Amino acid sequence: MDMTELFATRSSRMRASEIRELLKLLDQPDIVSFAGGIPDPALFPHEAFREAYGRVLSPGTSNQALQYQVSEGYRPLRQWLAAEMGKLGVACDESNIFITSGSQQGLDYLGKLFLSPGDTALVTWPTYLGALQAFNAYEPRYDRLTPVGGNTTPDAYRAAAAVNGGRVKFTYLVPDFANPTGKTLDEAARLGVLDLARDLDCAVIEDAAYRALRYEGRDVPPILALDCQRSGGIEATRTIYCGSFSKILAPGLRVGWICAAKPLVEKLVLAKQASDLHSPSINQMAILDVAERSYDTQVERLKTAYGARRDALLAALEAHMPAGVTWSRPEGGMFVWVTLPDGVDAAALLARSVSEARVAFVPGGAFHADGSGTNTMRLSFTLADERAVRDGIPRLGALLERTLG
Template identity: 60%
Template sequence: MEWEKIFASRASRMKASEIRELLKLLEQPDIISFAGGIPDAALFPAEEFSKAYAEVLTGPDAVPALQYSVSEGYKPLREWLVGEMGKLGIPCAPDNIFIVSGSQQGLDYIGKVLLSPKDTALVTWPTYMGALGAFNAYEPNYDKLDPMTNREPSTYAEKAAQGGGRVKFAYCVPEFSNPSGETIPRAGRENILNLAEALDIAVVEDAAYQQLRYSGETVKPILALDIERNGGDIDKTRTLYCGSFSKTLAPGLRLGYIVAAQDVIRKLVLVKQASDLHSSTVNQVVMGKVAHKIFDAQVEKIRKTYSHRRDRMLEAMTKYMPVGVEWTKPEGGMFVWVTLPKGFDGASLLAKAVRDHRIAFVPGKAFHADGTGENTIRLSFSCASDDAIETGISRLGTLIKSEMAG
């Protein structure tokens, strides 16, 4: 059977995730890995989850927790999220919240609902490669979104028309972006909304790292600014806010959520009904119990740990990187983005780093929709000890210096 002959055209745009492949390196004990942008498993509230599962599966909630459920999501969990959204300046109701199987599924559903082949998605350069992977299946074109220096709106529309479609949405990670670690300031968020209004498109706000701020001033989410522009009514907004429990409580339960106007939530629910009916009921019930009990304390714990590791990595970068190398100084999140001198290739550097120095990172090219960014790399500090950071960054600096000299 020659499967390539019968695969849909969209299958040709589905590529293996470089990060998923690099995570296999974590199985090698002598590798110092700054590759996977994953939370530290040692910080998971495993005991609380164990107690919650036992309570749910041995009490009156056992039968409903093991049964089919509504596609929108477990209502008590959505009601808890209403309170959390209110703290962010996002007044909403449970009907504005949709539970998905990880925010990655949310991105896939958004692509399915909004993108027709040849439509254009506006994304930053660089952007989250998982978003590109989710959107690619729907055969879009991409154009560059620069929150601080957007082009005239008409140029986006004209380019999209030349590509055979229209602009459908602007996607960004405003808080401590994956991969750059940078935060879009309020002015940039307002610019994105201005552009979206001019083009009459949606805004997809990927807020996976919302709770991971370690320093600097808090900036209102784009959805909160959108609500303010629309008289406090979320149902008049154009922003879809994608949140996640993966970076705060546990990624293995695969639970995320979308907050948006009811019109778009209802359409997304139809996609879920045709896809997997609903996210795991028992996981939603357990997540609700654990979140109610320990969410704030858990967030404080991980902030303290990750903040320390960020500081150690930035100190090591200053200590060991040669002149000519630049890097971001994130106020939160999990990543430092490194720009190497022109002529460097991140993929080639990775091969030498793993082979000769036993360190790993993610080459930056995969985060660029246009295939540029060869001279960039992403470093994650979330799972690295002080010793690993000191040793690994020292080795990386030595490698870069030798490449610059050679």
């Protein structure tokens, strides 16, 4: 039997992640990889988690750790997160917090909740590939969100969405050290996104996965905090804040969260109940144990290590990239975005780079909803130690010299 004949039409929009495929290259020891946007496992708080799981599995708490959990998530963890959101200017309580199995699950639930086939999602060009994968299954149309310098009017967005048989349901963006560009929106641009969402009467999905990883410059308030200031409180906001422990503590535990108005959280709880009931109790309890004891210390540790790696990568690009190649200079996060001269196909270049230079990166076309941006690439510096930068960037630069002639 050909089971594919039974698949729903939306299955045709499901694509393999180029990044997940590229991670397989990490198993080849001679490959210098700037591809996977993943944290350095050497910096995980290993001992803290060993001790945390011991405490969680002690006689007084092991029953709760191994038992079913409410779908909203472990209440003490939600209370801790509500207090952390308060430090960012978002006054809320645990009923505004919803625990997800990684922030990726949150994006999937939001796509399921908001998107009917033909509806429009406004996303930046480029945007986080995982968000496109999460939303694709719900058959949206994408339109370009340009927070800085854009001139598309709300009426134009509405008209284009109506032609496709739907309406604009949300804007999605990574405002801090964006994946993949590394760029950060200033406060004026964030307020502009809120203005557009108000005029379109749509939601704003704020992906804050990298927010804590700032190496220089001043913090900018989250969009949700600005929305709270304007609207008078979280219950009147349209912004949905998606956070994650993956980049700071450990991605393998798959613990993320959403902070939003209660009616939205209540709908997400229903989606959770129909999906996996709840995120693992033991992991939520261990995350809380480590976060309460050492979250801020861990953030500072990562900022010191990753900030130095960012500086080394930027210096190497300056020294070895040929004329015509430009790149972003992020204030934080994990990524540098490289733009090649027009006509250079980064996907084709990757094949040559792996075979000739033994250097891996992520071609930029995958991050564009329309497949454009073929002359761009993303470099991740979180795993780029001194040897990787010293050996890899000169080899990549030499390959580009030969390519550009």
